[in-house]
Amino acid sequence: MPLYRDHAIVLRTHKLGEADRIVTMLTRDHGKVRAVAKGVRRTTSRIGSRMEPFMLVDVQLYEGRNLDIVSQVEMREPYARRIAEDYALFTAATAMVETTDTIVAQEKEPARENYRLLHGALGTLSRKEHDAGLVLDSFLLRALAIAGYAPSFDVCATCGAKGPHRAFAVSGGGATCENCRAPGSAAPAPETFSLLAALLTGDWATSDASDARHRREAAGLVAAYVQFHLERQVRSLGHVDRGGSEGP
Structure with a gap:
């Protein structure tokens, strides 16, 4: 079986048999990969704690007919350990990996922009550089932009007329x-329009200075926009803890 190595972010895991897990990862060079990690549920496993959602790892795999096989794992960034300590961070990160798993539909197809975006967002969350809700909404807007659904905030999405405008159409x-x-x-x-534009472009000075009510309004619009254009519910968005989004 061909052997390959890559950097990967763990998106989700599922139990397999008595001691194994199926691990879904977003890799830097091989796109989304599903692989069997054997024996990781045993207490004696040396790699079990490394193959958890949000972890950034250096992984070696054997190509299989249906699922690849994890043969070696080295930790690069223990994002999960830091994120799991804070409920707001955890719920935001969960929404990020679910959205990524949905957007990157094809396995083994390069998705380097998605990888870089998720890598950066999880790192920002783990270091608590900005409010978790703002990081999540910025991530969601950018993920949609990569997928070809970038929303317009300064010109009319229908006719291109320059703003500012007063209406926002999720479907439009x-x-x-x-x-x-x-x-x-x-x-x-x-x-709120200014905040949304700042989140899309990464203007953190404007985003961090935003008011709580505008953050809440922006979050609602982002959630509606994401789920409309993905044509499915992102279930973890309903559990996101917005308690820290109080603003100045």
Whole structure:
């Protein structure tokens, strides 16, 4: 069986038999990979703690017919250990890996932008550099942009007219002018539009200075936008702890 090695972020795991797990990973060079990690549920396993969601590892695998086989694992960043200590971080990270697993649908297809985005977001969470809710919403907007669903916040998503605009259409791609405004469009505060644009572009000075009510409004719009364009519910979003999103 061909042998290969890669950096990987563990997305999720499932029990297999009495002692094994099926591990779904996003790798740097081989895209999404599903592999069997044998014996990792035994207390004597030396790699079991390394093959947990959010961990960044250097993994060696054998290619299999249906599932690859994990043969060696070395820790690179113990993100899971730091994130698991804080419920807000944990719920945000869970939503990130679920979204990534959904967006990167094809296995063994390169997804380097998704890998870099998730790597950076988990690292930011683990170091507590910004509010967890803001990091999550920034991640979600950027993940959608990589997938081809980047929302517009400064020009009309329908006709291209320059803003600022007052309406936001989840199904229409973002901000819309009065002429293009569809029934049922949201009407976010101007500050919420500014926050959403900042989250998409990585303007953390603006994001960190945002008010709690605008963070809540932005979070609701991001969640609706993500689930509409992915055409499925991201279940972990319903459990995200927004308690830390109080703003200045």
